[in-house]
Amino acid sequence: MTEENNYLDMDLLRFTTAGSVDDGKSTLIGRLFHDTKAIFEDQLEAIERSSKKRGDEHVNLALLTDGLKAEREQGITIDVAYRYFATPKRKFIIADTPGHIQYTRNMVTGASTANLALILVDARNGVVEQTRRHTFIADLLGIKHIAVCINKMDLVDYDEKVYADVQQQYRDFASRLENVTDLTFIPISALKGDNVVDRSENMTWFEGPSLLYHLENVYVGSDANHVDARFPVQWVIRPHSDKHHDFRGFAGRVAGGVFKTGDEVTVLPSGFSTKIQKILSGDEEREDAFYPQSVTMLLEDEIDVSRGDMLAKPNNQPRVSQDLDAKVCWFSVTKKLTKGAKFIFRHTTKEAQAIVSEIRYKVDVNSLRKVEEVDHFDMNEIGRICLRVSQPVFHDTYRRNRNTGSFILVDPYTNETLAAGMII
Numbered sequence: 001m002t003e004e005n006n007y008l009d010m011d012l013l014r015f016t017t018a019g020s021v022d023d024g025k026s027t028l029i030g031r032l033f034h035d036t037k038a039i040f041e042d043q044l045e046a047i048e049r050s051s052k053k054r055g056d057e058h059v060n061l062a063l064l065t066d067g068l069k070a071e072r073e074q075g076i077t078i079d080v081a082y083r084y085f086a087t088p089k090r091k092f093i094i095a096d097t098p099g100h101i102q103y104t105r106n107m108v109t110g111a112s113t114a115n116l117a118l119i120l121v122d123a124r125n126g127v128v129e130q131t132r133r134h135t136f137i138a139d140l141l142g143i144k145h146i147a148v149c150i151n152k153m154d155l156v157d158y159d160e161k162v163y164a165d166v167q168q169q170y171r172d173f174a175s176r177l178e179n180v181t182d183l184t185f186i187p188i189s190a191l192k193g194d195n196v197v198d199r200s201e202n203m204t205w206f207e208g209p210s211l212l213y214h215l216e217n218v219y220v221g222s223d224a225n226h227v228d229a230r231f232p233v234q235w236v237i238r239p240h241s242d243k244h245h246d247f248r249g250f251a252g253r254v255a256g257g258v259f260k261t262g263d264e265v266t267v268l269p270s271g272f273s274t275k276i277q278k279i280l281s282g283d284e285e286r287e288d289a290f291y292p293q294s295v296t297m298l299l300e301d302e303i304d305v306s307r308g309d310m311l312a313k314p315n316n317q318p319r320v321s322q323d324l325d326a327k328v329c330w331f332s333v334t335k336k337l338t339k340g341a342k343f344i345f346r347h348t349t350k351e352a353q354a355i356v357s358e359i360r361y362k363v364d365v366n367s368l369r370k371v372e373e374v375d376h377f378d379m380n381e382i383g384r385i386c387l388r389v390s391q392p393v394f395h396d397t398y399r400r401n402r403n404t405g406s407f408i409l410v411d412p413y414t415n416e417t418l419a420a421g422m423i424i
Helices: 003-008 025-035 041-054 069-074 101-111 129-140 160-174 211-217
Strands: 012-019 081-086 091-096 116-122 145-151 182-187 230-237 249-253 258-260 264-268 273-281 284-286 288-290 294-299 310-312 319-330 342-347 350-364 369-372 382-395 406-410 417-423
Touching (some): 012 101, 025 081, 025 091, 101 129, 101 319, 116 129, 129 160, 145 160, 182 211, 258 273, 273 288
Parallel strands (some): 012 091, 012 116, 116 145, 145 182
Antiparallel strands (some): 230 249, 230 310, 273 284, 342 350, 406 417
């Protein structure tokens, strides 16, 4: 097998970083890159020059991810920065998200596709409001794996008791969450590199793995829904050529479950059933397709199928409804979410009109309490609403399937994304 094929077939882990301002998220990613030799010499030299110019005592590894000028000047992360690296075991996509309260929506964006959330806690400060906020958002977005990195251990003399106290604070809060099933604690120093890539000699009392070892080995294969077969049709391929005269294929990305050649499928909303004649990936024919593969399916019968329709198995179909109960995170700076507001509703490959029929409550993300009798949401607020959609929506609950249970609300006039939603 060639090295390139080997790389393409490697397992992929998407993870997001979260935590309060100055907890060291960008420094940690810089350290991961530096210690796994994932940065080029000229990049490192440029960072060393910038660090000297700024008067930093150490090489400021945070400059690797903080690419915006304002981020460098203020020493904070403002936008989501995606970074890619690989070790011999796994490929990684990292979303470095901001810690500030006013960038909650950026954190939601970065965490929406992640398998794992890396929550940083400053060992000196313990669990603070932003730690709780980000953990709640990770839980809301269905992230099952959380690695809590208790950072800056070098500033508390690598004291085991400090680590144990912070760990207990976090466990007390996390016990109230719904989705998190896998919680791991690692004491680290992102600045000095303790327990990031290599085990620390300063914390011999810690018997767990280094952060990189955990990231390489955490098992996320069972997180995707391989039970409910869902295929939202994105595009109808009908080439008008002599070679492919009768070709009619339906392209899209499998959103759940497994489809095999010869399987019986039902087309929604029409309800007609047929069998899968062929599954193509590019020009190659394949026996089956599963999430997150993008494929083209050919059906045995001539059935009218168009963008926004969905293929599912006859004995396992999604819910169909025009009335949805959902949790949303409101993104807009200028607009408020109010009862009666109208939006474009985008869900898988479907687009429709939607109106807010009820605002049920907001969540105080610090105490996790419900605030009822509210009439609007402001930017970064999270809560529960009811929507009426102009066409039936084929969906699962977000807890069951993140792909068919999520949607966005878009401004019909400016095309701005106003909210991200999770169907309950």
